[in-house]
Amino acid sequence: MASLGIRNCIRCKKIFMPVSDEKLCRDCRNEELEMEETVKNYVRDHPGITVDQLIEGSGAPSALVWRMIRQGLFENSTLRDAKYPCGNCGKLISKGVYCYECASKLRLDAQKFANAMTAKKRAEEKAAEAAENRKTFSSSMYDEINSSRGR
Numbered sequence: 001m002a003s004l005g006i007r008n009c010i011r012c013k014k015i016f017m018p019v020s021d022e023k024l025c026r027d028c029r030n031e032e033l034e035m036e037e038t039v040k041n042y043v044r045d046h047p048g049i050t051v052d053q054l055i056e057g058s059g060a061p062s063a064l065v066w067r068m069i070r071q072g073l074f075e076n077s078t079l080r081d082a083k084y085p086c087g088n089c090g091k092l093i094s095k096g097v098y099c100y101e102c103a104s105k106l107r108l109d110a111q112k113f114a115n116a117m118t119a120k121k122r123a124e125e126k127a128a129e130a131a132e133n134r135k136t137f138s139s140s141m142y143d144e145i146n147s148s149r150g151r
Contacts, residue, residue: 005017005018007023009023009024009025009028010023010024011024011025011028012025012027012028014027032064035058035060035061035064036064036068038058038059038060039054039058039060039064039065039068040073042054042057042058043074043077043078043079044077047077047078048078048080049078049079049080050079050080050081051065051066051069051079051080051081051082052081054079066084069082069084070084070097072095072096075094075095082094086098086099086102087102088102088106089101089102
């Protein structure tokens with residue numbers, strides 16, 4: 001039986017059919033977008049406020065405000081104390097998911113992995129080539145005879 005692709009909204013628990021990987025129904029998503037606009041306007045209208053003042057003054061849930069900060073929506077604003085923990089080491093950062101050191105280490109590890117995979121592929125190709133070159137004279141002659149018969 002084919003899946004209908006329905007799910008429950010994580011906020012209001014109503015059943016809905018998501019367009020992609022949505023977790024909120026249309027009504028809750030629209031409410032969230034309105035709240036995001038309220039938060040953005042509050043930051044614009046109150047320069048130099050802290051995150052706690054923003055949460056209290058705008059009435060937005062702290063999870064929404066922190067998600068917006070992590071997404072970098074306030075990087076060029078005057079919002080103060082907009083720091084949150086690095087996703088790896090816990091060091092306080094103001095943009096991205098990882099601090100500079102952890103991001104550098106992750107890039108280096110990814111490069112090492114890519115190099116190892118490339119080396120493995122080359123070794124496999126070299127082994128296959130060596131196996132092809134190990135054919136005996138008689139098997140090569142046999143292959144040549146069979147291919148000439150097929151002509």
